[in-house]
Amino acid sequence: MDTRPNVAGAVETTIASHLHPRPSYDLADHPVPKGREEVWRFTPLRRLRGLLEAEGTGAKLTQEYALPVGVTVNRISSKEARTLGGHAPGDRIAAMAAEHAGGAVLFEVPGGRELGGPITIDLTGQSADDIVHGHMVFLIGRHAKAQIVIQHQGSATYAGLIQVVAKDGAQVSFVSIADWADDAVHAGQVSFTVGRDAQVRSVAVSLGGDLVRIAETAEYAGPGGSIDQFGLYFADAGQHIEHRLFVDHNEPRTRSNVDYRGALQGKGAHTVWVGDVLIRKAAEGIETYESNKNLLLTDGCKADSVPNLEIETGEIEGAGHASTTGRFDDQQLFYLRSRGIDEAEARRLVVHGFFADIIRRIGVPDVEKRLLEAIETELAAHVGVPENIETPNNTEIKEA
Structure with missing residues (x-):
C-alpha cells in the first residue's frame, strides 16, 4: 500500500499501480527489468546498449547554451538537486542518470521575470559507443515566464533526467527535440512539477535515433495548475520510438490535456505511446483529456497505443481519452x-x-x-x- 498525505492533511491510501512505479532516486528501488514488467514490455531491452547497468564511459555531450538576460546556470551536486522539488526517477534508466551524471546543471529564472527569448540548449553526441548520463533541473520562479528549447543531435547512448519545477503562477513552455543520428539510443525521463495556478506547456519531438524511450511525468504542487502536453514522432524502418506519459492529479481543481501524434513508414518501424492519468481521491474538480493518433504510411509498421485512466473520485469536471491508428x-x-x-x-x-x-x-x-x-x-x-x-x-x- 502507498500512503500519501492529501491536501487537507488527512491520509490518502492508494493501491500501488503497476503503471507508475514508486519514484525513487535509489537504484535498489529500480531493479534491472527482465522485459515482462508492464512498464518495460514494449521496449527491446537488448537495444538499450548498457543503459540499464553501465555507469558510463566518461564521455559527455557537447553543450551549447543561449541564455536570455536574467537566467543563471550553475553546476550543483546530486544531493542539492534532490532538494529542489523535482519528481524523482520513475524507472531504472532515469535513476541511473541521476546517480552517474556527476551532479546536475541548474538553470534558474527568478520570480517575476519575463524572459526576452527562449533558453536554448543544444546537446550533441560524438559516438554511439559513448554511454553518457545527464541531469538538468529548471527552476522557474513565482509568476515568471520562460520558454525552454532543448535539441539533441549526433550519436550517443544517452540516459537523461530533466526536471522542470514551475513555482506558483509561473508560465512555462518546454520543447524537447530528439533528432539524433540513426545509430543513437536515448532513454530517460522528463518531469514537470506544476505549482499553484501555474501554466505549463510541453512539446516533445522524436525523429531520429535507433531507439528513443522517453517517460514524461506531471504532478501538481497546488490547486489551479494546468499542463498541456503535446508530442510528435516519426519512425522509419527499424526505429523504435516510445513515449510514456503519467499525469498525477494529486491536487484539486487542476487541469491536463495530452495530444500526441505519430507517423510510421518502413519495415519494422515501431512506435509505442502509453498514457496514464491518475485522479486521486483528493483531486476533486479536475479536468483531463488524453489523445493519441497514429498514421501508418507504409506496410510493415506497428503502432502500440495504450491510454489509461485511474479514477479514485467521482467529483470531477471531466475525464476522457482517445486513440486512433490508421492509414491515409x-x-x-x-x-x-x-x-x-x-x-x-x-x-x-x-x-x-x-x-x-x-x-x-x-x-x-x-x-x-x-x-x-x-x-x-x-x-x-x-x-x-x-x-x-x-x-x-x-x-x-x-x-x-
Whole structure:
C-alpha cells in the first residue's frame, strides 16, 4: 500500500499501480527489468546498449547554451538537486542518470521575470559507443515566464533526467527535440512539477535515433495548475520510438490535456505511446483529456497505443481519452487529387496537416521551420522530394 498525505492533511491510501512505479532516486528501488514488467514490455531491452547497468564511459555531450538576460546556470551536486522539488526517477534508466551524471546543471529564472527569448540548449553526441548520463533541473520562479528549447543531435547512448519545477503562477513552455543520428539510443525521463495556478506547456519531438524511450511525468504542487502536453514522432524502418506519459492529479481543481501524434513508414518501424492519468481521491474538480493518433504510411509498421485512466473520485469536471491508428484517409487524398494535386504531394499535405497543429504550438519560428524540413526529409524516402517546403503557417496546410 502507498500512503500519501492529501491536501487537507488527512491520509490518502492508494493501491500501488503497476503503471507508475514508486519514484525513487535509489537504484535498489529500480531493479534491472527482465522485459515482462508492464512498464518495460514494449521496449527491446537488448537495444538499450548498457543503459540499464553501465555507469558510463566518461564521455559527455557537447553543450551549447543561449541564455536570455536574467537566467543563471550553475553546476550543483546530486544531493542539492534532490532538494529542489523535482519528481524523482520513475524507472531504472532515469535513476541511473541521476546517480552517474556527476551532479546536475541548474538553470534558474527568478520570480517575476519575463524572459526576452527562449533558453536554448543544444546537446550533441560524438559516438554511439559513448554511454553518457545527464541531469538538468529548471527552476522557474513565482509568476515568471520562460520558454525552454532543448535539441539533441549526433550519436550517443544517452540516459537523461530533466526536471522542470514551475513555482506558483509561473508560465512555462518546454520543447524537447530528439533528432539524433540513426545509430543513437536515448532513454530517460522528463518531469514537470506544476505549482499553484501555474501554466505549463510541453512539446516533445522524436525523429531520429535507433531507439528513443522517453517517460514524461506531471504532478501538481497546488490547486489551479494546468499542463498541456503535446508530442510528435516519426519512425522509419527499424526505429523504435516510445513515449510514456503519467499525469498525477494529486491536487484539486487542476487541469491536463495530452495530444500526441505519430507517423510510421518502413519495415519494422515501431512506435509505442502509453498514457496514464491518475485522479486521486483528493483531486476533486479536475479536468483531463488524453489523445493519441497514429498514421501508418507504409506496410510493415506497428503502432502500440495504450491510454489509461485511474479514477479514485467521482467529483470531477471531466475525464476522457482517445486513440486512433490508421492509414491515409482516402477521402482526403481524393479531395486533393480532384483539385489537380498529384498523389505524392497530396500525401505530403495530409502528413503536414496531421502534424501542423502540434508544430504551431512550439512558438519558435526557427525551430518550427527546422522540424518541417526534418519531416520533409523523412517523407522523401517514400513519397518523393517536394519542389518547395511550406511553412507550418501556410494556409494550404490543414489539420487532418
